[in-house]
Amino acid sequence: MxxxxxxxxxxxxxxxxxxxxxxxxxxxxKDSISDLAWSPTHDFLAVSSWDKSVYIYEVAGNGVNPKWTFACDQEALCVAWSRDGTRIAAGDCSGQFYVLDLRNVSNDSTQKATPLKAHDAAVKCVKWTEIGGTHYLITGSWDKTVKFWDLNGTTATATVQxxxxxxxxxxxxxxxxxxxxxxxxxxxxxxxxxxxxxxxxxxxxxxxxxxxxxxxxxxxxxxxxxxxxxxxxxxxxxxxxxxxxxxxxxxxxxxxxxxxxxxxxxxxxxxxxxxxxxxxxxxxxxxxxxxxxxxxxxxxxxxxxxxxxxxxxxxxxxxxxxxxxxxKGYSGNTTSxxxxxxxxxxxxxxxxxxxxxxxx
Structure with a gap:
């Protein structure tokens, strides 16, 4: 139709x-943008990139201002905000996800996010949800699994094959x-x-x-x-x-x-x-x-x-x-x-x- x-x-x-x-x-x-996500509570925009970093911008009346950034071990493929706007999660090609808690950030623009090995292949997707009053991070991977994390431990609370x-x-x-x-x-x-x-x-x-x-x-x-x-x-x-x-x-x-x-x-x-x-x-x-x-x-x-x-x-x-x-594959990614x-x-x-x- x-x-x-x-x-x-x-x-x-x-x-x-x-x-x-x-x-x-x-x-x-410095490299391709893989994903972007808006905060559900503030005018903050998070961007993940193939340059192995995540960038957070503040959109205000005077323009768009870089606010924070944090590094991943490998190329960052995805980014998402928690539903209360306090945390940012990202996933990379190493199979890890990273969480930056904005309630604990310093005055520096460069932050260090907490990493966790989650999958046997790249983490392609991250999303947040709330189940029974608990905030969960959902990760989807090229290892053919989706996992749920309550972030109180290092083990997934549920796995979908x-x-x-x-x-x-x-x-x-x-x-x-x-x-x-x-x-x-x-x-x-x-x-x-x-x-x-x-x-x-x-x-x-x-x-x-x-x-x-x-x-x-x-x-x-x-x-x-x-x-x-x-x-x-x-x-x-x-x-x-x-x-x-x-x-x-x-x-x-x-x-x-x-x-x-x-x-x-x-x-x-x-x-x-x-x-x-x-x-x-x-x-x-x-x-x-x-x-x-x-x-x-x-x-x-x-x-x-x-x-x-x-x-x-x-x-x-x-x-x-x-x-x-x-x-168009690797050859199509030119510096221009x-x-x-x-x-x-x-x-x-x-x-x-x-x-x-x-x-x-």
Whole structure:
């Protein structure tokens, strides 16, 4: 199923967004940005990088200011905030995760995070949740496991054995969604975190790049390397609402029947409106209303692949990272490839759902 106005060739001014007021962060990582996450309680933005470091910025009225940084042993692949905004976790290629407790930071900009060996392969995803009043860190790895940690000890409190390497993971309320290699998708009810509640094969035909939960936890979106996004509901009685659509494709100006296909690298849901963004290897991002099956806004190319995105806690700022996404292997990561971290202010009706549609 296709969205209205869903192709890059659409020229209608009402769906063409403007990036002229986007703020570019001046102090940047030295290598590609792998992930980013906003604090749920403050205007802090954390960024993980292939340069083996995590950077935390404070977004204030006078601009974007570097606040803290901490090092990992190997390339940092993921970053996440605890739900109370007091701790930051990151995972790296060594199989370790790191936790920085902001309640104990010094006045120095360079901090030391507490490491813990968690997995036998790289930690690709970290997320936080709360179960029974206890905050847990969830780690997903290329060793084909997802583990839960209450951080009071050095042993995982629960382990989920996945079908394949964990590539992507997201959680909302009591829903945990895990996307692995070979297009497996696992759904976990966090009331029973040791058991996979539901298994499925991705509705998309090619490798999964990202999963992202709806704001009401009734379902999730899936993005793949084939320039497609799928909307998937958890409950079987809502299966009729599932659909997929093409995005992040560019038609060849010389041959109209041929399109270049780009990976969907990041999907983020607006915390207030329930609309969502997609961003990809074509260097563009778009805002969508899934319930109206409508593209709200599309934005011009940023000069490089977009590797990570996220809305601030109140949804007023959309952050996106431009850097190499490894889609062309080691040889594609040249010193001239751009590294950017930009903040897009959300204005007017950019992310508001179409009138009459249900917010999720």
């Amino acid at each position: 296709a969205f209205l106005n869903n192709t890059a060739a659409t020229a209608a001014s009402s769906t063409t967004g403007d990036t002229k007021n986007d703020v570019e962060v001046s102090v940047l990582p 996945c079908q394949e390497r964990v590539y992507t993971m997201d959680t909302k309320d009591k829903l945990l969604v895990i996307g692995t290699a070979e297009r497996h998708i696992h759904m976990v009810d966090l009331n029973n975190p040791q058991t996979i509640a539901k298994n499925m094969t991705s509705p998309l035909k090619w490798q999964t790049r990202v999963v992202s939960c709806f704001t009401d936890a009734s379902g999730f979106a899936v993005g793949s390397i084939e320039g497609r996004c799928a909307i998937q509901y958890v409950k079987d009685d809502q299966a009729s609402l599932n659909f997929s659509f093409k995005c992040h494709r560019q038609q060849d100006p010389q041959q109209r029947d041929i399109a270049k296909v780009y990976s969907v690298n990041a999907i983020s849901f607006h915390p207030q409106h329930g609309t969502f963004s997609t961003a990809g290897s074509d260097g563009t991002f778009h805002f969508w209303d899934k319930d109206a099956k409508h593209r709200l806004k599309g934005y011009p190319e940023t000069g490089g692949s977009i590797t990570a995105t996220g809305f601030s806690k109140d949804g007023n700022i959309f952050a996106y990272a431009v850097s190499y996404d490894w889609s 490839y751009p590294i950017k971290l930009k903040l897009h202010p959300i204005t007017g009706d950019e992310c508001k759902p179409r009138p009459g549609t249900k917010k999720r």
